[in-house]
Amino acid sequence: MTPAERLAALRAKLAEAGVSGFLVPRADEHLGEYVPASAERLAWLTGFSGSAGLAIVLADRAAVFTDGRYTLQVTQQTDPTLWERRHLTEEPPADWLREHAAGSRIGFDPWLHAEPALARFEAAGVTLVPLEANPLDAVWATARPAPPASPLRVHGAEFAGRDAAAKRGEVAAALREANEAAVVLADPSSVAWLLNIRGQDVPYTPLPLSFAVVDADGAVDLFLDPDRADAAVRMHLGNAVRLRPRAELPAALDALTGRVRVDAEATPAWIARRLRAAGATVSPGEDPCRLPRACKNPVEREGARRAHRRDAAAMARFLAWFAAEAPKGGLSEIAAAERLVGFRAADPLFRGESFPAISGAGEHGAIVHYRATEESNRGIAANECYLIDSGAQYPDGTTDITRTLWTGPGAPPALLRARVTRVLRGHIALATLRFPEGVSGPHLDGIARRPLWDAGEDYDHGTGHGVGSYLSVHEGPVAFSRAARQVPLREGMILSDEPGFYAAGEYGIRQENLLLVKRAEVPGARKMFLEFETLTLAPFDRRLIDPALLTPTEHAWIDAYHARVLAEVAPQVEGPIADWLRAACAPL
Template identity: 45%
Template sequence: MARFQTFDDSTSPSQGPDRIAKLRAELARRGYEGFIVPRADEHQGEYVPKSAERLAWLTGFTGSAGTAVILQREAALVVDGRYTVQAAEQVDTSVITPVQMAETSAEDWIATHLPAGTTLAYDPWLHTSDGLKRLEQAVTRAGGSLAPVDINLVDVIWVDRPALPQAPVRPHPGQYAGEDAPSKLERIRKKMTEAKVDALVISDPHNLAWSFNLRGGDVGHTPLPLGYAIIPCEGPARLFFDPAKITNEAGDAVGDLAEFVPISGFQAALEELGESGRKVRIDSATGSVALIRRIEGAGGKVDVGADPISLMKAVKNKAEIAGSRTAHHRDGIAVARFLTWLDREAPKGKLTEIDAVEALEAFRIETGALKNISFPSISGAGPNAALPHYRVTSSSNRPIEINQIFLIDSGAQYEDGTTDITRTVVVGEPTPEMKDRFTRVLQGHIAIARAVFPKGTTGAQIDSFARKPLWEAGLDFDHGTGHGIGSYLSVHEGPQRIAKTGTTPLEIGMMLSNEPGYYKPGAYGIRIENLILVEGRTIPGGDREMLGFETLTFSPIDLRLVEPSIMTADEIAWLDDYHAKVRERLAAELAPETRAWLEQATRPIG
């Protein structure tokens, strides 16, 4: 039995028709043609509380990204390539049409489907300024109009909507944070002065948590306290939370640095900012239109731009880096024990995807330091491994069969660090095609791990390194190569990423994932993921400041799936060296059976 995740089918395609019919009736009553339902909360978060799971409740789709547009006679669910198969399986396609974002964006769909002369409604708390501009352009192209609503129309019909979360807000110890809150606020205010703004509204709970060294538990698997903050250039900051969430420890830790204010007073505080005439920075990524309008409506000046905290948080300090190394060492031991168990039990033919999830979680719990998992484990056997963001449920649970690939993507939340690792293994004998595809993914992984690049390089500039071996065989994958990662915060953290959209220059101290993959629908999927840390590199004779990556994750890569004949000598040397480090770091703390398994699993192939 898993402690931190469940396998219930929380939604069903059958729920969509009735709920969409009720939403349409509510739209008609208010004189609207349609309503847009993004998969977001008031903070534009990827991970949201149950009370904000409006898209899942309405349609049945449970993915972490997607947008539904409900019109009176038709409806669309726009998703990216990760969720194409899942969307088609989870919604009633006679009522909702799944649409691939790569082919048609939500805005393009609106532009071609919204009847001229009609009105599309939206919730201003769930859209950013840039997002609203795109919506306005789409509606204009359709010849319609756009109207904000005072209450989310899904909430009107969601009679048993869960209550807002009230997890306790607690301090994050200084030994793990590595910098106290007064020092962070001083740096934040310096950035505000440089940007010539008088106040900063923190709408991203990750940034709030980092700035004041606080943690919570308002969303699943991420220690987030949901709330807002206002930081003026001078004077104490104000933190806006439900009073029921504030612990004495949090109050003592914050002290005179900030005043805790009930969340019910937040909108009045925004109006005060507006009336003061001060220039207020609103985060372009997470600040909703509702915040902007409240300030501007009171006569204030809004400066929409990047929250400077995001980049500050992305660059880890010495304590956070040390904590991450410790967390990865601890996690590596748990994963090695799991892989030993899997190698022993899977060939017996009695394991399922859920069995694997429960076993890995149990090994992590036995570390004595696990606070939570960092996201629901992706445990895919055979064709389920071809779904990049597959979530196993009681009804989808497959046996782990002989001569099939099994993929498990999982992570842990420890107080000293957040982990994320994917391993793909074969049970029995792989086909030559499986070995070829796995080795090409491995070559891409190695290319990122060995990359050396000048300061100022972005993730977009090195993303193709991971794809080149696949491209040479006419193959590719439809997700980014790497995402940023938080320090006992979100497993997905920006602005840094290795992807076509990764426009933020990489800096020393940033942590990212390195996870190329390959997916053959209906057959198998492959992904190899380690976490990496940006570090400085010295190149003899070079005249530029250069950067590279330190690998943080240490766990065997399945040699049964490796085809050495298509690898270069340098690639083989990297793999042998990596496996030598895995043995060196983990072996001494493993039981004899696991140590023997590890020696074999990390044997040199060069």
């Protein structure tokens, strides 16, 4: 089917269902960022393959909404004769509905939306109609991939740092303290963290797609195909964890009584509605695994350090290779990204990329979440800007790093160097910050932007996101973003520090390291202070740094950081790479 035929077929199904429109989120039943191929409904219908977005289909018009990371990508991937392109925050979907569909009946799949998101649509003056069967699935039926069913794996204590029974006990204690009988977990990251298990159901994140019900006594019902658990996994889970087929979830919800915790933002509306219909009281509250998962324990922290040191060796090999080959021309975006994967794959603990690498040369670097395809893949020319944002999954840690590189052999333009230096100054300002306990991510976002703001420049994405421990590279509840929740930073959290600048049609700049929150020793302080430990170890491209724009403190930080990179990474790499690293890490 062509894109136009798919849209027409969906509209026919909507007419049969008696609704005037339909909401198509980029989500599966777990509302996560990465979804299996069988849940890529938005991409199949519209052509847009980004990790966040929403489509609204009406009888006579349709729109795709994306955030600032994807404004360029959505125009490249969708047909303007079929789809209006709208900014998710500047032109909210609810406002669009109010303008074009007020008074209409709009269908939705209650498995694919959280209740707070639905409330925003209801405020737009439309009547939301839950549909028992997703009409898009009926259109897609013949070509739709099968759902994933990867085997479960035990995530050992040498990596997890804490026994699953202890975690279950803490969650159960929190439920009893709140006078709640149970909690329903819809986030597979929480299930994986709680039970110390992993899977391979979605790309880039080692998740087993599953639901769980945790009782106030610590017992767990885990809903996924029991055949996915071998004897070793069953022994690991123990008698307190009951494996049940996914089809038994509705009956299990019907059997719950009393107050049942549901994290409204992270749970499909279908679950809360089912609980209420069965007579349980839905108790709104945060997923009790979310904050403990974000605060890495000492074993996970040390694992992150080990993973980043090994990842740094792969990055050094890649950067040395790129520095030698890029000036010659002949490289492509895909070839460069594949070469980096190859360097990482030499590590026996490498389990895959943590997200699809953003390998953007020239103007493609300005597409914040660009992904090179066979159609878009272009050569990396001499004397241009190249952005590589990539990461890896290891059982002891998850990495995410961005470097902006000059391909050479000529000197980069002065304006480019000035912009790169401003971005790096913002990165340093955040990385070196000390702050009192109680400060949250939104408080710190502007600190990384100030050098750009001083020049009348900015970037249209958050400054940083939380990172999991052999889980999702994008992990809540914390983030450096004006739009983030006011969740105080705590010791053990890992976040990215990635300010940027994007000149549409020319190039993109981003400099990213991961930071570990730790206690700061401040003589005379009257309260607890926190600071950051930089985990990522890779040189910044010295050719793109203008020392004249740096303060003495910033200059000293870069030299000290590069000295640390050299000391920790050079012993891991072969002679020629170590020689290149010494030059790349020389004082400015």
